[in-house]
Amino acid sequence: MGSRVGLFAVIRRDARVEGLSIRELADRHHVHRRTVRQAMASALPPPRKTPVRVSRKLEPFKVTIDDWLRADLDAPRKQRHTAKRVLDRLLDEHGAADVSYSTVRDYVARRRPEIAAAAGRTLSQGFVPQTHEPGGEAEVDFADLWVVLRGVKTKTFLFTLRLSYSGKAVHRAFATQGQEAFLEGHVHAFTELGGTPIDKIRYDNLKAAVSRVLFGRGREESGRWVAFRSHFGFDAFYCHPGQEGAHEKGGVEGEGGRFRRNHCVPMPVVDSIEQLNELLVAADAKDNYRRIASRTNTVAQDWAFERDTLRPLPSEVFPTWLTLTPRVDRYARVTVRQRHYSVPARFIGRRVRVQLGASSVTAFDGRTVIATHERVMLKGGQSLVLDHYLEVLQRKPGALPNATALVQARASGMFTAAHEAFWAAARKAHGDSGGTRALIEVLLLHRHLAASDVIAGITAALTVGSVSPDVVAVQARKTAHQCSADAVIASPNTTPAGDRVVSLTERRLAELPADSRPLPSVSQYDELLTRESS
Template sequence: MVTSTGWSRRSTPPGEEAEVDFAEAFAVVAGKSMKCYLFTLRMSYSGKAVHRVFASQGQEAFMEGHVEAFRVLGGVPTRHIRYDNLKPAVRQVLFGRGRVESQRWVAFRSHYGFHAFYCLPGKDGAHEKGGVEHEGGRFRRNHLVPPPQVASLTDLNDRLAVIDADEDARHVHGAPASIGFTFAAEAPLLHRLPADDFELGTTLTPLVRRNARIVVRQCYYSVPARFIDRKVRVSLRANEIVVFDGRQVVARHPRLSRRYDYRDDLDHYLEILLVKPGALAGSTALAQARAEGSFTSVHDAFWAAARAAHGEAAGTRALIEVLLLHRQLPHPAMVAGIGATVNAGSCSPELVAIEARKAADAGPAPQATTCEPADAIAEDGQDLTEPVDDAPGARVISLHSRRLPSGTEHKPPPMSVYDQLLHHRPKGTTA
């Protein structure tokens, strides 16, 4: 039985079938209007649906949407999932329901253990997955109009996850029970998820150009300047790209959707700017850092004070030394430390480090942001992390990250050990 909202629950056994489709949507991301794509997976029996937004409808987004939906549902449909002729899955449409699937898509389906049901091309298959097509349009009209304003697509997807959970109380047209109530009976029938995750990212190995950028799908992304003229490993994912040197993550960027667009991280160029400080003022990396809010008015105030005190080049180098401290201390603590230094009438990077450390210690800062070990020992044996007697609650701040040995450690060997080297023994004799 088919209704205006798709396949009814009486025609589909619980837990066996789902439908998938993409729909276009718009969002204001970081102040810019962006065309994005709404992925929807809908269970045919209960009407339970999972929605996620991606920068593209490529294969990475297609598979990541499935993985997220399976995670929310707690399992995989036991029979099949219905699709039209989506390019991420189908390389060639044959006669009837025959399709030539991409090898990566076949590996993905095999990993999660479900079959693909492809609808007939054209009008003959227009109503074979009407439930998900109706669901995508309904969800977009109710929750994505007007376009939501978010900082990133990750924030938008977090919002959609909450909406999906709230919609469990909704009733599908003509259903006596809510979606959540019906899905509670369907969930135990789903196939269990595999123990291992499927690697969703597409692996690429681009060469880092002389401007410290790599080219990925006709878009440009910065990496640390030390990798210039080297190849790096890139994991291209649905909404981000991750750059690796071996197993270490060296860069992470939101995925760009427009060709020839670029994304620069100011931190990637700091070592170069120390040598050429005059290039900082007009750099695109600085402009993007200002637009994102990571380079604040407090940084500008310190820069102006440093240039007034030391000149253009030396003042800019002082700012770059402060920016390098962001690698070791959290951003809010650094902003507080820079503000305290400027208010004190100073432009010393060393004082910024001290004030930022104080701010980090005062707040709930992560353990990894500390600059010296927690058990640092002074030369006289005093624990630097203990409060000073004449200033209760105060802590001694050390800019050195090495541990100083106590007086009882590393004693030199007695001189008698070396005396035996002074005794000459005739050749051929034994001691």
């Protein structure tokens, strides 16, 4: 259009300055007289007419295609005609072998919205810009987050709470989308923000909050979720199910994808969920300095103003965990959500109280913690602690080599190369059963001494060729005393033992008092020999 505007300007100037006729102007500029008349009538060239192309091969089938598209208006969204399905039906039912896919695709793309509009429906909804009051609203959602957890590609769930005014968002990863993770995510976000929205928070119809979707906006909420909302003092707004309601919390819908692209590409490589959450906290802090769309202020600047408008947090703590009372099976395990966790073997057959958190499982005997595990992500998986089975292994030492708890202890690094070396030396000296029992006595030392002290004791014992658990115990305690020298007052009359390894028998003899009795004599028995000879 730019070249035609310039041409029109030159024609109009020549007509105005030189007074040339239409024919003379057409000859000078090598254009049709119709073009000259258009230039004299307006400085802007008329719009070009778009030619209407008619597909003669598709023309006989257009009425049929329109009927199919009208029927789609009442069909389920996922069972409507695609362009490929239209083409397939034309081939199968009408023998339209000469019709190409691109022709059908272009026609369907053009006619579908026209037919919907003619029926008083629309395929794409309009949106209205919104303005949010500071501290008034927030949005919550879960998003999938893939990470490399202990060398394995693992799917976690990214909880996101985003304030609608400032765009300040708090993220936290969990191994599950269960209610305990849902509640714990809220508590973490509220703690980070220092308060709760004074009006409402927008949600999908998550099972953690909604037991049943009723007509319209009506929802049947779970009792625990209602108590949680009442405790923190905010209302819940539930969006329409499916894609129809996604735009009602569009801020957090886009936040999940934005956060993943900017902070989780490539996939984070972590050893635990806790380590992953430390990375997410750092990413949230970095996002404080970004600007959303065309806003003048950064997130941190808007958040500094919004922070003071939030409702203060209650002083009482709300229990986000789920309390269960499973029975310990004969393998010294409790089953929680189809995952197995070990407890000390002495609780076999008894019921224990279990607190199921978002990332941890804690077992109690009364108020005493008897086992703590990281939550298992794989259904049917198990988390076993070797220490829980030591009493059983003392009676059944042959079960240790293939014990699942031993496999997991090796994988986690709890069963070290020092333990392996001691076990091998003990079995060589005392046989498989005796050597394994000696190892178990060493493993029992971990209940009272630090792991580093026990390993130092094992190393010292092996240095002098000893596989006695007593020697390991003595050397482990010596190492513990040396490491806590500030808490031990040495006696001035005590001779330092140095690094020399002693046996427990030698140590006991050294502590006995001196024996002042005379040496025994056999002279009285010699008299018996004299009498016999006489």
